[in-house]
Amino acid sequence: MNRAERSPDPQTPRKTRRTYNTPGDAHELTFSCFRRLPLLDSDGIRRVFLNQLNKARERWDFELWAYVLMPEHVHLLVWPKSRVYDIAAIRKSIKQSVAQRAVHYMKRRQPDALKALEVLRRGVLGYRFWQEGGGYDRNLFSPRAIGKVIGYIHNNPVRRGLVTSPLEWPWSSARWYAGLDVNAIEVDRCPALRMD
Helix, strand or coil: CCHHHCCCCCCCCCCCCCCCCCCCCEEEEEEEEHHHCCCCCCHHHHHHHHHHHHHHHHHHCEEEEEEEECCCEEEEEEEECCCCCCHHHHHHHHHHHHHHHHHHHHHHHCHHHHHHHEEEECCEEEECCECCCCCEEEEECCHHHHHHHHHHHHHHHHHCCCCCCHHHCCCECHHHHCCCCCCCCCCCCCHHHCCC
16 A cells, blocks of 8 residues: 555545546546535535636636535536546645635634634644545546436435425526526536437
């Protein structure tokens, strides 16, 4: 086992996640807030997330096929346009920029909530917005699997009992696909769902 795979506690094995940068594949990405706290339960923080996601799309040249922001986690379906890309760098870019701006937002508008995000790193007090680790990353290439994942993403708030229909949840791409108003960002039409 190499150093990167070793856990700080030898009794607790660390799960390793493999990332495959396969040209033409879509990526289902999921990442959670620190300690599964409902940090994305504020419209302001959700807008921060969507704004940074849009900036990452431009910077890293990927299409966004679906998303949902849940109170304590996020699901994304992205498709890198370039044949050569680094999905870990894309994911890291999204998470870092959101974390920096969300903590800044909380310092101004929700300072009491920051206490739960405090972490001590090398003797320096800081804040952690996301759960440690890369999160979930699954490559998808078949239209059927991609369609199922988009349905899964859009139905997440329904499964949690937050709404009775995906179209009631304003923080996902479900309303965009239905031709209804868009909360903050448009998504790219997924070719797997095209009927032409």
